Amino acid sequence: MAERRRFGVGYALAPKKQASFIQLSLVNLAKERGIDLVKIDMDKPLIEQGPFDCVLHKLYGEDWKEQLEAYALKYPNVLIIDSLDAIERLHNRISMLQVATELEIKCETASFGIPKQTVVYDAKIVSASYLESEGLKFPVIAKPLVADGSAKSHKMLLVFNKDGLTKLKPPIVLQEFVNHGAVIFKVYVVGDYVKCVKRKSLPDVTEENTLESYLSFSQVSNLNTCEKNDDKYYKLMNLDDAELPPLSFLTDIARGLRRATKLYLFNFDLIRDNRVGNRYLVIDINYFPGYAKMPNYESVMTDFFWDVLNKNDKGFESLQKGSIEKEVRMLVGNQGYGEEEAALPVSPLKREEQENTIQV
Ligand SMILES: O=P(O)(O)O[C@@H]1[C@@H](OP(=O)(O)O)[C@H](OP(=O)(O)O)[C@H](O)[C@H](OP(=O)(O)O)[C@H]1OP(=O)(O)O
Ligand SMILES: Nc1ncnc2c1ncn2[C@@H]1O[C@H](COP(=O)(O)OP(=O)(O)O)[C@@H](O)[C@H]1O
Ligand SMILES: [Mg+2]
Ligand SMILES: [Mg+2]
Numbered sequence: 001m002a003e004r005r006r007f008g009v010g011y012a013l014a015p016k017k018q019a020s021f022i023q024l025s026l027v028n029l030a031k032e033r034g035i036d037l038v039k040i041d042m043d044k045p046l047i048e049q050g051p052f053d054c055v056l057h058k059l060y061g062e063d064w065k066e067q068l069e070a071y072a073l074k075y076p077n078v079l080i081i082d083s084l085d086a087i088e089r090l091h092n093r094i095s096m097l098q099v100a101t102e103l104e105i106k107c108e109t110a111s112f113g114i115p116k117q118t119v120v121y122d123a124k125i126v127s128a129s130y131l132e133s134e135g136l137k138f139p140v141i142a143k144p145l146v147a148d149g150s151a152k153s154h155k156m157l158l159v160f161n162k163d164g165l166t167k168l169k170p171p172i173v174l175q176e177f178v179n180h181g182a183v184i185f186k187v188y189v190v191g192d193y194v195k196c197v198k199r200k201s202l203p204d205v206t207e208e209n210t211l212e213s214y215l216s217f218s219q220v221s222n223l224n225t226c227e228k229n230d231d232k233y234y235k236l237m238n239l240d241d242a243e244l245p246p247l248s249f250l251t252d253i254a255r256g257l258r259r260a261t262k263l264y265l266f267n268f269d270l271i272r273d274n275r276v277g278n279r280y281l282v283i284d285i286n287y288f289p290g291y292a293k294m295p296n297y298e299s300v301m302t303d304f305f306w307d308v309l310n311k312n313d314k315g316f317e318s319l320q321k322g323s324i325e326k327e328v329r330m331l332v333g334n335q336g337y338g339e340e341e342a343a344l345p346v347s348p349l350k351r352e353e354q355e356n357t358i359q360v
Pocket of ligand 2: 115147154156175176179180218269
């Protein structure tokens with residue numbers, strides 16, 4: 001009997017990402033399906049390695065860009081996931097959300113958009129009246145303009161009044177803070193596959209908060225315990241109570257973002273605007289997020305590799321309206337299609353524990 005063709009996927013990931021994503025369970029499952037996950041040796045030129053059918057990466061910089069370009073020239077059939085040009089659009093919080101404004105999402109029960117925002121390069125121009133002229137009201141969130149995955153790019157300020165404006169460190173994006181019941185919907189996209197989970201978020205802002213001028217925070221949805229100083233702003237909450245966004249609505253947004261960004265691997269953060277019933281806002285889009293926190297991530301990723309390597313993925317061109325419904329495999333769990341357990345940071349060792357709690 002003829003041997004089945006094997007595929008090589010070279011991966012280039014930062015050590016933390018490698019530790020969380022490249023688990024033995026994933027490597028073994030992929031191997032069973034004829035896909036070998038091979039670590040790219042960063043001490044050697046990429047061009048001397050492989051040849052790989054696919055290069056999977058989350059690394060940046062000029063040198064890496066040149067290496068990828070050279071590799072694609074030498075091996076024109078290699079699939080690079082994802083293209084650096086496409087990823088770069090997500091490295092600026094203005095261009096990142098711009099893609100979301102380009103989407104036309106038609107849904108009778110829910111609407112979609114992004115929060116009001118403006119970019120600030122010079123702290124001196126920012127005042128309460130400047131905010132007003134930009135159509136913004138307190139509270140606002142100050143986010144670093146650059147979203148390059150550095151710790152700094154996740155450091156944010158929730159500014160309650162004009163005194164808080166003195167703490168800004170441009171270049172930043174000032175974005176309206178929207179009360180959303182302290183729940184964020186994280187929608188993971190892996191090619192055609194879409195999965196939504198609920199996580200805890202910043203609590204709603206009330207009159208009481210105006211006693212402070214600002215609150216600093218970082219990666220709230222991944223926090224288990226809160227930074228001491230900020231404790232009082234958080235409360236225990238039951239994610240079960242949060243109603244999930246309509247399934248077809250999420251599918252449409254995922255499809256639209258996929259087509260607009262030309263990315264295979266990303267997630268986006270959605271909040272529900274408490275002021276306007278079923279209005280949802282995209283606040284963040286991340287390249288190659290923490291997929292290991294997704295239930296059954298091994299089989300989702302292996303299916304994805306298999307599809308793209310066997311050219312079963314429909315690609316970006318075919319993502320026309322109405323054609324993806326059958327393509328998107330949306331897993332529906334007992335509690336809808338989210339699970340609050342995913343709100344907690346899950347170390348690779350805790351996956352078994354995590355999977356016990358998830359019904360897919
Ligand atoms: O580390 P993880 O598993 O929490 O994943 C991070 C993501 O968490 P999430 O999947 O949304 O829970 C995280 O998403 P959020 O910041 O939580 O929206 C980012 O995607 C982060 O990557 P980067 O620092 O922006 O390059 C991701 O970090 P990297 O693992 O890519 O460094
Ligand atoms: N406009 C907003 N209104 C309310 N909460 C927000 C808004 N933007 C961000 N947040 C909260 O801040 C967190 C971090 O913001 P986000 O833009 O997702 O940055 P990061 O790239 O660090 O994840 C979100 O997960 C959410 O809890
Ligand atoms: Mg986020
Ligand atoms: Mg982000």
